[in-house]
Amino acid sequence: MAAVVLPVVVGEVARLLGVPPETVDCEGTLVDQGIGSVLGMDLVDALNAALELDLGPEVVYDHPTPVRLAEEIDRRRAPTPAPAVSGSGLDGNLDDPVRRHVAALASVPVDVVVPDVPLVDQGINSVRSVDLVDALNADLGLNLGPEVVFDHPTPAALADHVRSVLPGPADPASVDPAPAPVEARPAPAANTGADGAGDDAPPGDAIAVIGISGRFADLPDLDALTDALWAGESRVR
Structure with missing residues (x-):
């Protein structure tokens, strides 16, 4: 079809320049x-x-010669290609956001965008590449930088990259396991013995007073000191 388009381009150029x-x-x-x-x-x-x-x-600036301009026009007028199938699952889908935004920026139907042809050859120049990244960020909630178009220069490559950075379901292996249940300790048995210890009290919870010692302010023992204090005596020396 380029053989048909090129003479039209050349004819219009010649007419505007006033030359054969x-x-x-x-x-x-x-x-x-x-x-x-x-x-x-x-x-x-x-x-x-x-x-x-x-x-x-x-x-005219993106395709600066008559031949390249004719090839671009030929590409835009080409019959709709069959959708490509790729491992990404995105670039062969006409609803793929990459192809959809490329088509909108290049003013062509979505199904004309070719997955494996460089974006720059499909009308996405440096200015439009920034618009493409902005559109993808807004559409998909991403934070891509403008360099992504140069690192992934075709719709298929860009779609694969977008798929890799889209948030997905949490990896079960990365989720912290639930804490192990805490085994309840049995309540201590009630004291039933005369000494208050109780025959059924768990050995680990029993309390025994081993002894007490101290200085009792010139009194013979703790009981005498307690009685003196209750009586209001001052034993400070």
Whole structure:
């Protein structure tokens, strides 16, 4: 189909420059042949009208020679390819957010976006790549940086990367195990013996008073000191 599109491009370039079509250099840059910014917009308008397209003015800068411009137009007018199938499960899906946003930015149908063709060759230049990253971040709640488009330069590669950073279900191995239940200790048995210890008291919980000693302020024992204090005596010396 490029053989059909290229003569149209060359013819419009020649018309705008006022030169014979055979003098147009198909491999030379349009700007070097006299198609500046103003004539570039006129060229895009003429091609849109002739080929029933909706090209933006940036197409002349992204595809700066007649041959490359014709190839880009040919790609956009190509029949819809069969959806690709990839291990990512994303890039072959027409609802894949990567392809959807690429299509929106390149002003083409989603099914025209080719998974394994570099994004730059599908109309995603440096400015649009920033817009693509912003759109993916907003759509998927991610925090991708603009360099991701250069590190993963095709829709398929970018889709694989997006899939790898999307939050997924928690890995059971990474979840802390539940704490082991605490075994309840039996309540101590009630004291029933005369000495208060109780015959059934667990040995580990029994309390025994071994002895007591001290200085009792010139009194013979603790009982005498207690009686003196209760009587209001001061035993401070």
